[in-house]
Amino acid sequence: MSLLQWSKRWLITVLILLIYLLGCSLTLSVDRLGHHTEESNLSIHLVRLIINPVMLALEQNHHQLTSPEVQENVRSLAEEQGIQLSYVGLDGTILFSSDPSSQGEHIHLASALHYDLNHAGHANYGEDVVDMAFPVLHASDGIQIGNAIFTIPKAMVTVQPSSTLPYLVAGISIIIALILGILLLTMHRKIHKRLLSPVHILQHHAESILKGQYDKPIHYKHTDEVGELYAMFDLMRTEIKYLSEQRTKQEQAQKELITNISHDIKTPITTVKAYIEAILEGMCADKETLMEYMRIMQTHTDKTAQLVEDLLLHALQELGQISVEPREVYSGPTFEAMLGSFGHAVRLKGLTYETPESVPNVLIRMDTTRLEQVLANLISNALKHTHRGDTIRVHTELRADQFIVTITDTGQGIRAQDMPFVFERYFRGQSSPVSRHVQEGTGLGLSICKNIVEAHGGRISFSSKEGQGTSFQFSLPVC
Structure with a gap:
């Protein structure tokens, strides 16, 4: 409904x-x-107002009722109120009465006591008075010690109807x-x-969102529950709009990634193909020229293999299936071997390559192949941001049960506006006037590094200042 x-x-x-x-x-x-009827107009409230002074005097002086002065005082109060009083003990003996002659007599309590005003009115039907009984309680312990029977004129307690x-x-x-x-x-x-009406309006907004129209704001002028609902709905619209924009950007980035990788793979393959054709045509007159061609083909083949590896890791990262198989190894010989393998490539670019004199030798659970990829990506990233004559420095240390590796370069650094997005997939930064080659690559390397390091239970971070260099640091827990 x-x-x-x-x-x-x-x-x-x-x-x-x-x-x-x-x-x-x-x-x-x-x-x-x-x-x-007349009885229905009798008022218990009027009864209580009339008898209250007498009841108060009786309860306060019941233990002195044998005193003539007390008896006279109580009789005077009853006469002032226009009523008659009989104080009856629990055995039915009249201990005190407005009529002294009746004192000492015995009455039948079951028929003489009427605690309810209606019953009292029926009992005195046709008479001008009503006999109303009230229990008398001991002031200290509240135990009933007797009964006070008041004879009250009906005219005094009858409410005249209008x-x-x-x-x-x-x-x-x-x-x-x-x-x-x-x-x-x-x-x-x-x-x-x-x-x-607001619900109907909200329904139209929901239909617009279902159609992909996220730009129309949702406003409601009242600050009530419906207003809170509108506010939450508008927040949801904003979030859906943001997610839609992010999805569009990601799809565009993926398209650009495929285009860039296709271009990057095509270039070295074309080069390798050209050199193979040159060799086949006999253009290598001597062994030295042949070896030079082979080195060039090897360089381009390595570049192609690296691009394919990045693309594979990216696909595995999308599926959450990057394979990390850590084993317990000693950090000293493992990292010395890995760092030494990068020296030739760095020096070939005309840069100074500084490695630690000794690597702390501790037991670490790590996947050597994956961590070598991390180091290769970080050093390759440093090469893209440096020029001939700059320095790439690697430092290792132990700190609070963490094995820490720091890779520092003296290159162009990272722009402040690019820093929040460094570890995001597809992000390649913007070219600066001084360094036009910063955008080389797929934009996947640092994202893959972060994924691998965190899979080892470690953390990766960086610090940079534009024009002065960059420092990347990652830590691995020690066994």
Whole structure:
């Protein structure tokens, strides 16, 4: 059932109940006019107001009722109130009375005591007085010690009915019914205006989002529950818009990645092919020229293999399946061998390559192949940001059960606006006027490094200052 249908049915039901309320009020008024009796107008509140002073004096002085002065005081209070009092013990003996002659007599408690005003009125039906009994309690422990029987003129405790009261009640009931009806109609209008209409508007916004239209803001002018719903819905729209933009950017980046890798792979393959054709055509006159051709082909083949490896790791990273198989090895000989293998490539570029004189020899659980890829990517990244004459320095140390490797270069550094995105996939930075070759590569290397290091339980970070160089650091837990 829709909210609109529910509100209509609710309104009809309440209106029917109001009509019943009005009918019941009129019926009650007519019934009160036709069945009014004198006993029904006796007021227990008036009784209590009249007897309270006498009851107070009796409870305070019950242990001294044998004293003539106390008896006279109580009789005077009863006479002032216009009533008569008989104080009866629990055995039915009259211990004190406004009529001294009745003191000492015995009464039948079951028939003489009337604690209920209506029963007392019926018992004294047709008489001008009513005999009303009240228990007398001990002041200290609250135990009943007797009963006080008051003989009170009915005229003193009878509430005279007003002939206009039933009509007044009926009039008030009609006014209340009208007010409730107006309130219900106002509530129905408010529900439609403040709840149903906003929900319909929100439905249109949801349909727009389903169609991919995320740019239209969602506003609501009231700060109530519906306003909070609108605010959350607009936050959801903003988040969906952001995710859609990110997905579009990622798809575009993937397309660019495929294009770049295709171009990067095509270039070395074309070069290798050209040199193979030259060899086949007999253009190598001597062994030295042949070896030079072979070295060039090897360089381009290594570059192609690295691109294919990056592409494979990227695909595995997308699937969350980069294979890391750590084994316990000693860091000293392992890292010395890995760092030594990069020296020739760095020096070939005309850079100074500094490695640690000794590597801390501790037991580490690591995948040697994957960590060699991390070092290769970080050193290759440093080569892209340096020029002939710069320095690439590798430092190793132990710190708080962590084996830490730091790779520092004195190159061009990273621009401040690029730093938040360094470890994101596909990000390659922007070319600076001084270094136009910074964009070389696929933009996957540092993302892959982060994934591999974290798979080993370590962390990777960097610091850089544009124009002064960059330092990458990663840590591995020691066994």
